[in-house]
Structure formats: structure tokens, C-alpha cells
Amino acid sequence: MSIFDLTVDLGLISVLLLIGVWLRARFQFIQKYFIPASMIAGFMALAFGPNGFGWLPFSGSIADYPTILIAIIFGAIPIGAAQVNWKKIFHRVRNMWFYSMTLTLLMWPSGLIITYLVLGHIWDLPSGFGFALGAGFIGGHGTAAAIGDVFNAHGWEEITALAYTSATIGLLCAIVGGLFIIKRNARKNQTAFLSDFNDLPEDLRTGLVKKDHQASAGKETVSPNTVDPLFFHLAIIGVVVVISYYLQESLEALFPQMSVPLLSLAFIVGLIAQMILSKLKANQYVDKPTVNRISGTATDLTVAFGIASINLAIVADYIVPLVALFIFGIVWAYLIFHFISPRVFHQHWFENGIFGWGWSTGTVAMGVALLKVADPKSEATTLDDYALGYAGMVPFEVIIITFGPLLIISGFGVVFTLALLAFWVILFVIAAKSGWLVSEKRVRERRKAL
Known part of the structure; x- marks a missing residue:
């Protein structure tokens, strides 16, 4: 190249x-x-x-670009993280963290569950076939590339095309299904900020922001006489990614049988970089909105290149079990939204839940897009709570992405699946016993409206 x-x-x-x-x-x-x-x-x-x-x-x-782009996205997550007053927001963030963990622990093994119980008895499928659902739906195109790299290293190259297809179908489900859910709940007065779906602002519909509505995308934290502020932030993330790359090369040289996804290392290196920035009191020169713009650019490119990389011939070979897998994934994601989100969130349950639907079927970007539809003026605290709760969830996601493929390849897929489900059950029991969840009376009122 x-x-x-x-x-x-x-x-x-x-x-x-x-x-x-x-x-x-x-x-x-x-x-x-x-x-x-x-x-x-x-x-x-x-x-x-x-x-x-x-x-x-x-x-x-x-097909190789998403691997680097997802490392940029994960490496950028910790960079510029703000200090917060945990006493004021702990309860909200705690519940958002629990819901994020619920989506992670239930969506990732969902494809493996249906494959082991049903699909694998009908079709002769590779052991990791069901893992494509979680990688695509809750992971996205970048994560699909990451788990594809691990399986490719062990001789199964088809998983990348299947996971890319899963991510693409997930995006469509996030949009179409999410808009249907929003319209239906708006009619039933279950949305806190949207009374009529047809009254959405034109900016949101067309994607073009009018001049009087335009906002700044970031701040200048360094003088352009020294270096352009955008490049300054790109340089920080670039250092994180390149260190992660050489760390990956070193680990694979030391442990040839183990393939560590680049995104996993990028997140860890990003955390270390953020701690160093804070220790040196240099964090004040990092503008989080600018970092988010870089991450958002990487996300757009990841989606575009990921879809472009789909091998249609491989998809055609697996088309029938793939359709069955996707149908199950959509139903599973909706059940989580319908039964769990009303129990978890004390305020703005629908807005938080629809964000979770978009994330668990498409990407975080799709969750944000649906949230903007349900909450056009950004009155809910969903994104703030998610950003803070996500930091506590990402290590678990990184562990799943890093070790999940290796366990499946080694024949421990069932153990891996049961471990994730058991961990969620433990978390749910803790949440219920500790009073985190909404009362059953309130839940029945919400479900009656649904």
C-alpha cells in the first residue's frame, strides 16, 4: 500500500x-x-x-482501516475527561452504568446463546458464528474489525464479513426500529420532551444546521502560533494509537498464540495518558469537544469503510442463518428496552432507554441520533450520565473483545456465555437488593401505558 x-x-x-x-x-x-x-x-x-x-x-x-479507526475512538475516550462532583450525580450515573452493563452482558452473548441452542443444530456453523451478532450490534464496524483480526489470526477469515454485515443491519434496525418506538410512545405520552414527532426541527431532519443555530465545535486551548489546536489534539490521540500499536506488536512477539485487539490497548494507553496529563496539570489544555469531533470523524469513516468492505459472497453463503440470527438479536434488544429500562431509570426512562436501543443495535452515534429525536433540546442528562458511566463499563467491554474470541476458539464458548449471563444476574440481584431500581408499582404504570 x-x-x-x-x-x-x-x-x-x-x-x-x-x-x-x-x-x-x-x-x-x-x-x-x-x-x-x-x-x-x-x-x-x-x-x-x-x-x-x-x-x-x-x-x-x-478492510483494514476500521481496525485503526476504532483504536482512535477507544483511545480518545479517556482523553480530556472532566472532573465531576460525584455526590450530586452518583445515583444517576450508577443506574446508567448498570444499564450499560446490562446491554453489554446480555447483548454480547446473545448470538452465542441462540447459535448453541438452535441455529447450530440446524446448520453446520463455525463455533464463533453467533459472536458476530454482539460484535456488530453493540460493537459496530470497528469492533467487528477487531474481533475479525483475532479470528483471522486463527484461520477463520469469514467472520469479518459476517460481523460487518451484522453491524450494517444493526444500524438499519437502530434507525427504523428506534423511530417506530419513538412515534408510538410519543402518541402514548411516554416521551418527556416530544409531544409530536412531526414537530421536529428542520436542522435535525436535513442534517444541515442553519446559521443562527450553529454552535462552536471546540475551543482553542493552544495558540495557533505554536501549533494548530486541532492538530494538537490529533497529536495526543496519535501518540496513544502508535504506542498501542507497538505494544500490540511486542505482546504478539512474546505470546504468539495470543492476539490482543488494538482498541483494547488503545483504551488502556489512553487512560494512562489522561492520568499523566492530569498529573502534569496539562489537562486544562485538552478540549473534550474537540476530542469528540476527532472521535466522531473516526466513527463516520469506520461505518463507511466497514460497509464498503463487506464480502457479499461470504454473506450469501450464510444468508439464512444470518437472517435468523438478526431477527433474534432485534427481538432480544427490544425485550431489554421494554422490560429493563423502565425498571432502571427513575427519571426520563424512555429517553435513556431509546438511547440504549440505538446503541445496542447500531452504535453510540445511533443512540445519540435517536436521543436527539426524543429530546430535541437536550434537556435530559442521558449523555452526561452515559459518558461518566461508560468509563466504568469499558474495561468489561475490552475484556470481552480481547478474551471472548480466544475462549471461543479454544472451545470455551459455552463457559464464556454462561459467565457473562451469571455476572449480569449477580449485578441485577445487587441492584434490586440495594434499592437502585424503580418500584414495581411505578413499573406497572409505565408498562400499562406501553
Whole structure:
């Protein structure tokens, strides 16, 4: 791969992303379903790129980009984390953490459960087939690439295409299913901030923000005379990723049988980097909104390149069990939303729950998009609570992504599945006994309205 290959790949995907932005702003059908430009670009790249008609000269490396991009996303999570007054928000963040853990511990093993109990008895499927559901739905395209790298290292290359497909289907389910849920609950007065779905602001529908509504994307924390503030933040994340890469190379040289995902190491190195920044009192020069913009850019590119990388021939070979797997995943995710979110959140349960639906079927970005529909003025504390609770959940997600594939490959998939479910049961019992959850009377009132 040459620098010109990289330039052409980024140039082509940029063109497709801009076309996606134009299509979103122009056509009501796309606005109706809030389809992001990254997904539109990905489908066009899939159709006209090397896995489709072959009209667009993408390089053979487009499937490798999500691995690096997801490392940028995970490495950026701890960078610039703010100090907070835990006494005021502990109860909210605790419950959001519990719900995030619920989604993580129940969605990741869900595909393995249905595969071991049903699908594996009907079709001759690889042991890791069901893991594609969790990797795609709650993980996304970047995570699909990460677990694909581990399975590829042990001889099963098809999992990457299956996980990418799962992530793409998950995005569609997040959007279509989420909008249906919001419309239905808005009619039943279950939404706290949305009275009529048709009254959503035009900015939200078209994706283009009018001049009088535009806000700053970040602050200048260093003087442009020294270095551009955007590059300053890119440099911090770049250092995290490159250290993670060399750490991964060293670990794999020492332990050839173990493949550690780059995103896992990036998160750990990011935590260390944030501790160093705080210790040196340099954290004041890190602007979290700017870091989020970099992470958001990486997310858009991950989705676009991930969809473009889907091998349709592999998908066709597994199409029937894949459809069954996805149907189960959608039903499973809805049951979590329907039965658990009303029990967990004392305030704004629907807004928190619909964010969780978008995240558990698509990506965090889809959860944010649906939350903006249900809460156009951002009056709920969902994102603040999630950002703080997520820090306590990510280590568990990293452990799942790192060791899950290795356990499945080693024949311990059932043990791995049961361990995740047992851990969630323990957490649920602790939450119930400690008074974290909503009273049954209140839950019955909410479900009656549903």
C-alpha cells in the first residue's frame, strides 16, 4: 500500500460522504429515517467499489482501516475527561452504568446463546458464528474489525464479513426500529420532551444546521502560533494509537498464540495518558469537544469503510442463518428496552432507554441520533450520565473483545456465555437488593401505558 492508495481511498470516501450529506438534505425519504451520510457513503462504496461493480478504484486495504479507526475512538475516550462532583450525580450515573452493563452482558452473548441452542443444530456453523451478532450490534464496524483480526489470526477469515454485515443491519434496525418506538410512545405520552414527532426541527431532519443555530465545535486551548489546536489534539490521540500499536506488536512477539485487539490497548494507553496529563496539570489544555469531533470523524469513516468492505459472497453463503440470527438479536434488544429500562431509570426512562436501543443495535452515534429525536433540546442528562458511566463499563467491554474470541476458539464458548449471563444476574440481584431500581408499582404504570 502506498501513500497514493491512502489518498485515493480517503478522497473517494470523502466524495461519497459529501454526496450522502447532499442526499440527506435533499430527499425526504432519507430524512424520514434519519439515515446518516456515513451509511449512505458505505452503501455506495459497497455497490460501486471492489466488492460490487468495481467502478471505484479503492485499494485492497479498505478492510483494514476500521481496525485503526476504532483504536482512535477507544483511545480518545479517556482523553480530556472532566472532573465531576460525584455526590450530586452518583445515583444517576450508577443506574446508567448498570444499564450499560446490562446491554453489554446480555447483548454480547446473545448470538452465542441462540447459535448453541438452535441455529447450530440446524446448520453446520463455525463455533464463533453467533459472536458476530454482539460484535456488530453493540460493537459496530470497528469492533467487528477487531474481533475479525483475532479470528483471522486463527484461520477463520469469514467472520469479518459476517460481523460487518451484522453491524450494517444493526444500524438499519437502530434507525427504523428506534423511530417506530419513538412515534408510538410519543402518541402514548411516554416521551418527556416530544409531544409530536412531526414537530421536529428542520436542522435535525436535513442534517444541515442553519446559521443562527450553529454552535462552536471546540475551543482553542493552544495558540495557533505554536501549533494548530486541532492538530494538537490529533497529536495526543496519535501518540496513544502508535504506542498501542507497538505494544500490540511486542505482546504478539512474546505470546504468539495470543492476539490482543488494538482498541483494547488503545483504551488502556489512553487512560494512562489522561492520568499523566492530569498529573502534569496539562489537562486544562485538552478540549473534550474537540476530542469528540476527532472521535466522531473516526466513527463516520469506520461505518463507511466497514460497509464498503463487506464480502457479499461470504454473506450469501450464510444468508439464512444470518437472517435468523438478526431477527433474534432485534427481538432480544427490544425485550431489554421494554422490560429493563423502565425498571432502571427513575427519571426520563424512555429517553435513556431509546438511547440504549440505538446503541445496542447500531452504535453510540445511533443512540445519540435517536436521543436527539426524543429530546430535541437536550434537556435530559442521558449523555452526561452515559459518558461518566461508560468509563466504568469499558474495561468489561475490552475484556470481552480481547478474551471472548480466544475462549471461543479454544472451545470455551459455552463457559464464556454462561459467565457473562451469571455476572449480569449477580449485578441485577445487587441492584434490586440495594434499592437502585424503580418500584414495581411505578413499573406497572409505565408498562400499562406501553
